[in-house]
Amino acid sequence: MRIFSCFLLVTVLFTISCTAPPVEEAIVDDSALEEADIQAMNRINELWAEAAVAGDMDAFLTLVTDDFILMEPNRPAIVGKEAFRELFQSFFDEYSLQDTKVVPEEIRIAGDWAYSRGSFSGTIIPKDGGDPIPMTSKWICIYERQADGSWKISRDISNPDAPLDLY
Numbered sequence: 001m002r003i004f005s006c007f008l009l010v011t012v013l014f015t016i017s018c019t020a021p022p023v024e025e026a027i028v029d030d031s032a033l034e035e036a037d038i039q040a041m042n043r044i045n046e047l048w049a050e051a052a053v054a055g056d057m058d059a060f061l062t063l064v065t066d067d068f069i070l071m072e073p074n075r076p077a078i079v080g081k082e083a084f085r086e087l088f089q090s091f092f093d094e095y096s097l098q099d100t101k102v103v104p105e106e107i108r109i110a111g112d113w114a115y116s117r118g119s120f121s122g123t124i125i126p127k128d129g130g131d132p133i134p135m136t137s138k139w140i141c142i143y144e145r146q147a148d149g150s151w152k153i154s155r156d157i158s159n160p161d162a163p164l165d166l167y
Contacts, residue, residue, distance in 0.1 A: 041141075
């Protein structure tokens with residue numbers, strides 16, 4: 001029994017000595033890169049609000065990917081830039097926006113994908129002279145890093161806080 005115990009001890013010690021020491025992970029400080037990405041997404045949100053006030057579809061389209069999808073309540077998903085253009089151009093033909101404010105409340109980055117969540121407010125002005133319509137909503141955008149390192153909105157989910165029947 002004593003020989004077996006010695007043999008077992010030697011085997012365990014040998015196994016432990018053959019095990020590679022743990023590899024320490026390199027500590028990478030990518031906070032500056034992440035901060036630049038967050039600033040880029042915040043800038044996209046600012047440009048979105050500016051495009052909304054200007055009614056500038058071309059400016060909107062520079063902010064989204066070719067396979068962009070917009071999901072709003074009680075309607076089918078709007079898939080692709082051209083479908084997005086058609087829907088929002090018809091909106092801008094009948095309405096304008098004033099006093100828009102986009103407030104990002106959360107941004108998370110995971111490699112070449114990121115999301116942000118926030119709120120939007122503004123006033124919808126009917127071009128036919130109707131009463132202004134105040135609106136608030138909440139949204140989630142999914143961003144995709146492009147080959148050049150920039151970010152674009154790939155998916156947008158928005159949900160008005162009160163029903164809007166505009167288009």
